[in-house]
Amino acid sequence: NAGVTQTPKFRILKIGQSMTLQCTQDMNHNYMYWYRQDPGMGLKLIYYSVGAGITDKGEVPNGYNVSRSTTEDFPLRLELAAPSQTSVYFCASSYSIREGISLGNTIYFGEGSWLTVV
Amino acid sequence: KQEVTQIPAALSVPEGENLVLNCSFTDSAIYNLQWFRQDPGKGLTSLLLIQSSQREQTSGRLNASLDKSSGRSTLYIAASQPGDSATYLCAGGSSGNTPLVFGKGTRLSVIA
Numbered sequence: 574n575a576g577v578t579q580t581p582k583f584r585i586l587k588i589g590q591s592m593t594l595q596c597t598q599d600m601n602h603n604y605m606y607w608y609r610q611d612p613g614m615g616l617k618l619i620y621y622s623v624g625a626g627i628t629d630k631g632e633v634p635n636g637y638n639v640s641r642s643t644t645e646d647f648p649l650r651l652e653l654a655a656p657s658q659t660s661v662y663f664c665a666s667s668y669s670i671r672e673g674i675s676l677g678n679t680i681y682f683g684e685g686s687w688l689t690v691v
Numbered sequence: 692k693q694e695v696t697q698i699p700a701a702l703s704v705p706e707g708e709n710l711v712l713n714c715s716f717t718d719s720a721i722y723n724l725q726w727f728r729q730d731p732g733k734g735l736t737s738l739l740l741i742q743s744s745q746r747e748q749t750s751g752r753l754n755a756s757l758d759k760s761s762g763r764s765t766l767y768i769a770a771s772q773p774g775d776s777a778t779y780l781c782a783g784g785s786s787g788n789t790p791l792v793f794g795k796g797t798r799l800s801v802i803a
Contacts, residue, residue, distance in 0.1 A: 577734075606790055613700075615780070615795035616735075631790065663734055680725065680782075680791060682734035 575599045579664050579683035586654040586690045594649040594686050596664030604667045605647040606680070607631075607639065609660040616663065622647055654690045662686045693718040693785045697794035704771055705802050712766040712797050714781035719759050722784045725791065726755050726766050729778045738779075739766070771801045 577598045586592055598605065603624045608616040608631075618631030622641040636658060638650045647666075651658055667680040694717040704710050716724070723742050727735040739748045739755040741764070747756040754767040764781055778798045782791035 604790075608793075613795060616782075616793040618790050618792075621790050665735075679737050679740050681737070682727075684734045685732075 577664055577666055577681050577683040579662075579686050581686060582684065583687045584689070586651070586688065588654060588656065588690060590654050591650065591652050592654070592688075594651070594662055594664070594688075596647045596649065596683060597645050598647075598664075598666040598681070599645065600666060600668070600681065601644060602666035602668045602681075603644070605641065606665045606667075607637070607647070607649045608663045608665065609633065610663060610685075611660050619649065619662075651688075656690050658688065659690045660688060662688060693721070693783050693789075693792040695781060695783050695792050695794040697779075697781060697797050699797060700795065701798040701800070703800040703802060706771060706773060708771050708801075709767070709769050710771055710799075712768070712779050712781075712799070714764040714766070714794055716762050716764070716783045716792075718783070718785050719762055720785060721757075721759060722789070724755075724757050724764050724781060724783045726753075726764075727780045727782065729780060729796065731777075735780065768799075771799075773801050773803045775799060775801050 580595045606621040607619040610616050617633045620639040622628045664683040696715045725740045726738045729735045741757040752769040757764045778796040780796040782793040784791050
């Protein structure tokens, strides 16, 4: 059972570089999310998607971009990396009927991607 | 806007104790509340999900309750074991389509 798969697991970037964190899920979930987790700060939502072709900003979207061309994939792109983007990034997915009636909305997380910007 | 708070930030108990972790939220129109476990260097694993129409959910030694009127949820762990040591996070959703808002977590250490 693959679930939610993120790559890479670890990455060191130099200030100003760009990179893409990959995320794929094999559960046919319509919702996908990107969170970042800083020490002692909990998880903060960066972007989310309610289905292919639709994305929305979360609490901390600045400096990031996303796309959702397929149900399975939800890559997160960092443009012009800054030290403030040093964090652990988690991709997650869930299933929820878009009309607002949820089947439970249990959310499944990937293992995380540790990113350091120096 | 939903805000979720967890107190205490850290808790240490001897093995075998029953314990309660607390979670409070600001929006009483909460749609559902979930409890997660996070081991060091790992992602989050969903433990229990409570819908707004429910008052509690149980799984093995875990029991989670939801009191919307007081804006509180508790996670009860019975007969704690060293393997329960982890960070426990709660998260609330204000509607079926709204992403979850997470608390900062409680780091639990169960001492053998």
